[in-house]
Amino acid sequence: MREPGPDKQEAILATALTLFTERGFFGTPTSLISKEAGVATGTLFFYFKTKEDLIDTLYRQVKSEAALAMCRGIEKEKTAQAKLQRLGHNAVAWGIQNPAKMKFMEQFAHSPFVSTSAHEEGMSHFLFLKDLVQDGIKKGEIRTVEPMLLFCMMASAFSGLIASASLAETADERVKIIDEGLDFIWNGMKA
Amino acid sequence: MREPGPDKQEAILATALTLFTERGFFGTPTSLISKEAGVATGTLFFYFKTKEDLIDTLYRQVKSEAALAMCRGIEKEKTAQAKLQRLGHNAVAWGIQNPAKMKFMEQFAHSPFVSTSAHEEGMSHFLFLKDLVQDGIKKGEIRTVEPMLLFCMMASAFSGLIASASLAETADERVKIIDEGLDFIWNGMKA
DNA sequence: CATCCTATTGACTGACCAGTCAATTTACGT
DNA sequence: ACGTAAATTGACTGGTCAGTCAATAGGATG
Structure with missing residues (x-):
C-alpha cells in the first residue's frame, strides 16, 4: 500500500519549488502545494511548522x-x-x-x-x-x-x-x- | 474643507510605494494603504480598479x-x-x-x-x-x-x-x- | 435652486487560506 | 499478537482581505 519512493517531505519541497516559481510565494496556497504533492494538508504542517518555515527550508537547501x-x-x-x-x-x-x-x-x-x-x-x-x-x-x-x-x-x-x-x-x-x-x-x- | 494639496491619487501611490518596499506586495493590504494615505477604502478602488492595477500603474510611473x-x-x-x-x-x-x-x-x-x-x-x-x-x-x-x-x-x-x-x-x-x-x-x- | 456629475466615505460581504486537531493508519520492536 | 510512537488524514475554524455599494458631499452649470 505504501509508496516506497522518496519521502513525502521531499515531494512537498519539490512541488513547492515548482509552484512558487510559477505563482509566487503568496500566490501559492499551502492547500495547493499539498494537493499537487499528493499529501493531506496536515502532512505539510507535520513537516513544516509554518508556510514560512517551508520557504526557508527550501531556500537553504537550494x-x-x-x-x-x-x-x-x-x-x-x-x-x-x-x-x-x-x-x-x-x-x-x-x-x-x-x-x-x-x-x-x-x-x-x-x-x-x-x-x-x-x-x-x-x-x-x-x-x-x-x-x-x-x-x-x-x-x-x-x-x-x-x-x-x-x-x-x-x-x-x-x-x-x-x-x-x-x-x-x-x-x-x-x-x-x-x-x-x-x-x-x-x-x-x-x- | 477640501485639502488643496496634491490629489488623493498621488497620496495613494506614494504611500503604496513606501509600504510595498517595506512589506512586499502581498504583505500590504489595500486597507493599510488607504489608511496610511488618509483616504477611505473605497477611494483607492475609485482610482484603481484592482490592487494589481495600482501596482501596475506604480511600476509604469517609476x-x-x-x-x-x-x-x-x-x-x-x-x-x-x-x-x-x-x-x-x-x-x-x-x-x-x-x-x-x-x-x-x-x-x-x-x-x-x-x-x-x-x-x-x-x-x-x-x-x-x-x-x-x-x-x-x-x-x-x-x-x-x-x-x-x-x-x-x-x-x-x-x-x-x-x-x-x-x-x-x-x-x-x-x-x-x-x-x-x-x-x-x-x-x-x-x- | 435644481440638476448632474465627480469624488469620497466606511460598513459590509463573500471568498480564501494558514494552521489545528481528533481520528485513523502504518511501522516496528518485543 | 500487542503496544506504542510516528506518520497521515481531511474536515473544520478563525481571521484576513480584496472589492462592493448605497449613501453623502461638493462643485459646476443654467
Missing part, C-alpha cells in the same frame, strides 16, 4: 546546492584567474540547468518579508569567494578594488548572464554567449 | 521616471563611450537617491505574478540603450558582442553596483566605489 555546484573542481585550479573562470562556468551551467531553482532564489532574494537568518546563512556559502578575490588581488592577478564591490558585481553579472544565456535558442549560440559574458566579467576585474 | 533620469544629458556627449559613462553615472545616482523606488522595481521585476504588458512597456524605455550599444560596436568603441547580452549584463551590473554603493558609509567612499564599479563595466565592454 542555496547550499548552488554553492556546492559552483565550487566543483576549483581546488584543482592553481591561479586565481583559473579558479574564478571555472567558478563562473560552474555557476552559469548550474543556473541554466536549474531554471526553477534559479528563479526561486532570485524571487526570494528580492522579497522583503523573509527571515534575515536565512539570508545570512545563504550569503555565508559564498564567503570563500571574497577570500578568493582578496587572494587574487594580493597576487596581482586582479585589480585592486573593494572586495565587497567585486563580490556584488560578480553576483549580479552572473545573474544577468544566466538570464541572457537562457534566452539563447541553439546550444552553440548559448556557448558563445556564456564565453562572451564570462569574458566581460573577467575583463572588468583583471589587473 | 520605470519611466528612472528611464528619464538615466538619459539626462547623454545627447550632449559625442562618443558612445562618453554617452554610456554619463548614463552609468545617472543610473547609479538615481538608484542611490531613490532607494525605495529602486527596491520596488527590483521586487516587481522578480515577481512572477505581474502583467507581462507592464514588463514589456518597462523594457521599451530602455531600448535606446540597445541602439547606443550597437552604434558603439559599429564605430569600434565597443567589443563585438551580442547587444542583448550586453544589455542584460549592464542592467544587472548597475543593480549590483547600486546595491554595493548604497552600503558605503561616507560620501567619499561612495564616489570611489561608483567610479570603480563603472570602470569594471566599461572595461568589460570596451573594444
